[in-house]
Amino acid sequence: MLTKTPVASIVVPAYNVAATIAETLHSLLEQTFQDFEIIVVDDGSSDRTPEIVESFKDDRLRMVYQKNRGLAGAHNTGIYEARGEFVGFCDADDLWLPEKLERHIEHLRANPDVGISFAGSRMIDANGKPLGINQSPKLRGITVADIFKRNPIGNGSAAVMRRAALDDMAYRPAGETARDWWFDENFRQSDDIEGWLRFAVTTDWKIEGIPGLLTLYRIHMGGLSANVGTQFATWTRMRDKIGRIVPAVVERHGPAATAYQLRYLCRRAVSMRDGDMAWDYCRQSLAASRKPLIEEPVKTAITVAASLTLKLLGKPAYLMAERNILRA
Known part of the structure; x- marks a missing residue:
């Protein structure tokens, strides 16, 4: 367990991802910026996901267990546990390029009015093979209309946020006694776009992207239907x-x-x-x-x-x- 407060936290929601979680964690542990913690939120997995995570012997990695609350609930628990000044998100089947965290932290430090930093992504299939499809979104001058219509952030593994900006979007719904919500747990889908839109219309922080395709975003064709x-x-x-x-x-x-x-x-x-x-x-x-x-x-x-x-x-x-x- 880290004894000092890390600069960054990476939240990894995990539910029955035994097939991919090891590859995801390796990509995160190989970041060029090394002052971080990884918080894996096991969201009630019934496969070998917890066993695989526990096999990693790295002080920067810890796992939190909870009954299944969905992706938004796993994100919220991870944010609650995060100690870093910056908080990134990576789904447990996606990959980060080694320079991703470093580049986002540089971007956020150089632009104190930016609350969410993001970048484009390359699509890969279930086996990690490139699909030849990229998400290359608009990066500057992001408006509420841009988010509503096209969601330039793109996917749940693209964003790195400033902790202060996260705290500005937090709320405590009626009946919740354990922690705040950042993302609405009533949504099992569209929880990310709901969060980005609410962030844009209720805070003064900017949302801005940086050049490059820094996330490998996995598409599972069998689950699309x-x-x-x-x-x-x-x-x-x-x-x-x-x-x-x-x-x-x-x-x-x-x-x-x-x-x-x-x-x-x-x-x-x-x-x-x-x-x-x-x-x-x-x-x-x-x-x-x-x-x-x-x-x-x-x-x-x-x-x-x-x-x-x-x-x-x-x-x-x-x-x-x-x-x-x-x-x-």
Whole structure:
């Protein structure tokens, strides 16, 4: 156990991640900035996750156990336990490049008005193979509309925050006696975007990115189907909650944000090669708002074409067309 207070804390929520947790922890322990602690929050795992974490003999690593509270609950417990001036988040199946923590701390120290520092990500598959897809978001001048529509932070393993900024977004809901909440545990999905939006509309801190693709974000294709089935309903609940806090934001940007979310779900359905689902989300997106078509015409047109091709021609013809495009 560390006896001195570390500069940074890295929170790792972990639930039944025996297949990936060791690789994740190795990537974190190999950071070029070494004055940190890692807090693994075991969220009621029933596999070998705790055993694997306990096999690491490093004083910077400790594990906290709790009954299952979901991802937001694991994040909240980790933040509560964190002692660092800076707090980063890494899901237990993702990886950080060695320089990630150092670069974010440099960024935050150089910009005292920035509360959340983030960077882009590369997508990898379940086996760690690059998918050739990157998240390269807008980095500067981040507005509430940007977060609502496109969530430039991108995923749960991209952000490193200033502890003071975290404390400014904390609240204690009725019935909670153990600790504050930073992320809303009523959301099993969309908890991160809810947190970033609430952070943006209730604090004065800036959200800013740095260049580079510093996170390897793992995509589990087998889990996408169940997620797509419930994600839009959860996102809509999140949108409605933000609407109660700042009605003007949702009134102005809600239709476009809804269209972007539906376009995202369409692209996930295309990834699953489900033409009926993809085209249904595509039509809903276009009906909600034409803003994605105006603001991002190329990406939106490609999404429409892919979903329509998959719907009309089926999976075999779509895969052949996709291969031909890649060879061109």
